[in-house]
Amino acid sequence: MARFSTAETWRTQSTGTRVLRLMLGATWLYGGLQKASDSQFFNKASTGYIGAQITGFAKNSPLSFILKHMISHAALAGWMILLGEIAIGLAVLSGVALQAAIIAGAGVSTILWLSVTWHVHPYFLGSDTAYLVMWIALFFLVRKEAGTKARKSPIPNLADRREVVRIIGVGTTAVIAALAAGQFKKSIPVPTAGNKIVDLAKFPVGSTMQFTAPDGNPAFLFRTKVGVFAYSAICTHQGCTLGYNPTANSLDCPCHGSTFDVANGGAVLGGPAPAPLPTYKVAISGNSIVTV
Numbered sequence: 001m002a003r004f005s006t007a008e009t010w011r012t013q014s015t016g017t018r019v020l021r022l023m024l025g026a027t028w029l030y031g032g033l034q035k036a037s038d039s040q041f042f043n044k045a046s047t048g049y050i051g052a053q054i055t056g057f058a059k060n061s062p063l064s065f066i067l068k069h070m071i072s073h074a075a076l077a078g079w080m081i082l083l084g085e086i087a088i089g090l091a092v093l094s095g096v097a098l099q100a101a102i103i104a105g106a107g108v109s110t111i112l113w114l115s116v117t118w119h120v121h122p123y124f125l126g127s128d129t130a131y132l133v134m135w136i137a138l139f140f141l142v143r144k145e146a147g148t149k150a151r152k153s154p155i156p157n158l159a160d161r162r163e164v165v166r167i168i169g170v171g172t173t174a175v176i177a178a179l180a181a182g183q184f185k186k187s188i189p190v191p192t193a194g195n196k197i198v199d200l201a202k203f204p205v206g207s208t209m210q211f212t213a214p215d216g217n218p219a220f221l222f223r224t225k226v227g228v229f230a231y232s233a234i235c236t237h238q239g240c241t242l243g244y245n246p247t248a249n250s251l252d253c254p255c256h257g258s259t260f261d262v263a264n265g266g267a268v269l270g271g272p273a274p275a276p277l278p279t280y281k282v283a284i285s286g287n288s289i290v291t292v
């Protein structure tokens with residue numbers, strides 16, 4: 001297989017190929033680093049725990065027989081996922097074993113589609129099908145533009161010592177990047193009943209923050225003109241962790257697209273969630289916001 005330097009691979013490719021490569025490489029790299037720096041990802045007490053996520057996905061996925069086996073090895077699966085994502089991102093951006101990395105990326109997107117976004121309806125609300133199509137398009141573009149020799153096989157030439165060194169370099173960089181990202185884990189405050197969540201002065205009207213509720217689950221705290229209130233951050237559909245959408249003032253589920261109305265008691269705005277979000281009792285006490 002012909003070997004190209006990183007700069008050469010970018011220079012010799014069309015604009016369309018570069019756009020796809022940049023988007024997919026950067027997204028996979030970010031996805032892996034985000035997991036490595038997520039304090040909930042390996043925390044068994046959290047609903048963001050990889051084991052809890054796999055348990056939720058296993059309920060209705062066509063891959064449930066595989067996912068159920070992964071639950072007891074969730075930490076190992078978590079490391080493989082985040083290191084795999086970082087390595088694929090680095091390989092795609094650097095052009096090392098590019099075709100193999102693209103095939104691996106397409107494989108990951110297929111697995112995510114069959115597990116995480118399988119029940120998203122309509123299908124275009126789930127991102128994994130779109131990523132899978134992007135990977136397939138990138139694969140054929142790269143093969144077309146790489147020249148006859150390089151096109152022969154997507155498998156890296158392991159008889160080429162320099163290629164092996166570059167692949168080891170990508171793997172090593174992935175491990176170092178994951179460990180470095182882990183240093184940025186933010187610890188989320190865990191108040192007990194009657195205990196402070198945050199200083200009032202640091203949380204003015206209009207503020208939002210995530211905290212860990214006294215039962216150990218993630219929750220969102222809000223302060224508006226009418227006071228303070230808090231919702232569970234666990235989706236009532238299948239337990240995925242919600243994110244706050246400031247544009248719509250809603251809590252949105254990344255798994256199957258449910259949305260909850262922050263201004264209206266956590267009511268379901270859309271998606272398959274069967275019930276509004278549970279609330280937590282919070283109050284202003286002196287100079288603090290506390291759990292009640």
Ligand code: FES
Binds near residue numbers: 238257
């Ligand atoms: S877990 Fe399915 S919509 Fe949230």
